Amino acid sequence: MTTKTTWPVARVLRDRDAGLYLSGVVVSGFGTSALWLASGVWVKDLTGSDGLAALCMLAMWLPTLAGPLLGTLADRGRRRPLLIGVNLLLGALLIALVRVDAPGDLWLLYAVLFVYGAAGVVHDAAESALVATAVEPSLLGDFNGLRTTATEGMKLLAPLAGAGLYAAHGGAGVALLDAATFVLAAGLYAALRVREEKPAPPTGRRRRRTAEGVRHLWAHPVLRPLVLAGGATMLCAGLNGAMVYAVVDGLGHSPAYTGVLYAVQGAGSVAVGLLSGPALRHLGARRFAASGIVLLALTVALRAVPSDPVALACSAAIGMGLPAVLIAALTSVQRETPGALLGRATATAHTLVFTPNVIGLAAGAALVELVDHRLVLVALGVALLVTAAPLCQSPARAERSVSRSSSDASPA
Numbered sequence: 001m002t003t004k005t006t007w008p009v010a011r012v013l014r015d016r017d018a019g020l021y022l023s024g025v026v027v028s029g030f031g032t033s034a035l036w037l038a039s040g041v042w043v044k045d046l047t048g049s050d051g052l053a054a055l056c057m058l059a060m061w062l063p064t065l066a067g068p069l070l071g072t073l074a075d076r077g078r079r080r081p082l083l084i085g086v087n088l089l090l091g092a093l094l095i096a097l098v099r100v101d102a103p104g105d106l107w108l109l110y111a112v113l114f115v116y117g118a119a120g121v122v123h124d125a126a127e128s129a130l131v132a133t134a135v136e137p138s139l140l141g142d143f144n145g146l147r148t149t150a151t152e153g154m155k156l157l158a159p160l161a162g163a164g165l166y167a168a169h170g171g172a173g174v175a176l177l178d179a180a181t182f183v184l185a186a187g188l189y190a191a192l193r194v195r196e197e198k199p200a201p202p203t204g205r206r207r208r209r210t211a212e213g214v215r216h217l218w219a220h221p222v223l224r225p226l227v228l229a230g231g232a233t234m235l236c237a238g239l240n241g242a243m244v245y246a247v248v249d250g251l252g253h254s255p256a257y258t259g260v261l262y263a264v265q266g267a268g269s270v271a272v273g274l275l276s277g278p279a280l281r282h283l284g285a286r287r288f289a290a291s292g293i294v295l296l297a298l299t300v301a302l303r304a305v306p307s308d309p310v311a312l313a314c315s316a317a318i319g320m321g322l323p324a325v326l327i328a329a330l331t332s333v334q335r336e337t338p339g340a341l342l343g344r345a346t347a348t349a350h351t352l353v354f355t356p357n358v359i360g361l362a363a364g365a366a367l368v369e370l371v372d373h374r375l376v377l378v379a380l381g382v383a384l385l386v387t388a389a390p391l392c393q394s395p396a397r398a399e400r401s402v403s404r405s406s407s408d409a410s411p412a
Helices: 008-014 016-047 050-075 079-099 103-134 137-190 206-219 223-242 244-251 255-283 285-302 308-336 339-367 373-392 395-404
Strands: none
Touching: 008 016, 008 137, 016 050, 016 103, 016 137, 050 079, 050 103, 050 206, 050 339, 079 103, 079 137, 103 137, 103 308, 103 339, 137 255, 137 308, 206 223, 206 339, 223 244, 223 285, 223 308, 223 339, 223 373, 244 255, 244 308, 244 373, 255 285, 255 308, 285 308, 285 373, 308 339
């Protein structure tokens, strides 16, 4: 058996453009993860307020709600110049944070984080679209899996580096590091050898163009079940995440033990990223996603067992199961969407998949105070099994079901 089929890392890195993309993900992901930690600590140090510190994450996440609208920007022109421009813009913008040294300057930090989040939505949409153009279709699953590995790996390493840099040089030092990573990422994107045709001028009303991504996802027999399953899975994942402190309390540990569980979960995500390319080729997107959701269902329910070895094993398995549906959905969007529509479709898919996670976190924070967390975890396991069931349906039957209901399928 050749390396081409057995080692996805070599397959992707052998492709020059795929390797450059992946390097850009590692570089910018390192800076983003470092800033994610440092911004909250920065606000906490300046104000002493947990609520104001939490607003940092809200400011970065909020633009995701406008994904369908922001995604149109990724379809208006060539994606490579857009990626270069977005990275340079963010690099310049972050330099402004060196002025933040008092509570009265926090408006600037929140404003930068909000623009950071909005630019990130455009960046992810443009990157996904350009990857689908530049990377051969057979490598997309491998690339997206390795992208997950790189992102999760940075989440394990970058916060430690960010905390050390913050302790030595303050928030401004972390902001300058992040700015440098974006400049470096812009250079990597500039080195890509991609020929892009200039998109045709937009036609029709702006509202209709914005909704085209929603209509495409909703009517497509492959994408609709994957995106819906992704959103339902992330809703359950948010509820599960809100139970983590109750799980740790049930184990008899201090809250700091959650860091151990998250580290083990991250290691699981790193592992599944390496395996996702071959798994997608062997199982197909639907069965790969369903397998991940079933694994997630079983391990979420097992977290109700108050045992350290069980908790650690479940965290690793959750880290492996959760990314499967996300990788399957994103790869399918790239493969099944026309290039001219890919920016809007990707941004819309991100909104539909990731917004439920925040809703789940908020609902779980209230639910954990009212209901025994073990009952919630078992119920989530059952809900996830129900979520996986439609993906076990054969694609041919799914296509017939969608075609019968196409007349009322689009909410737009």
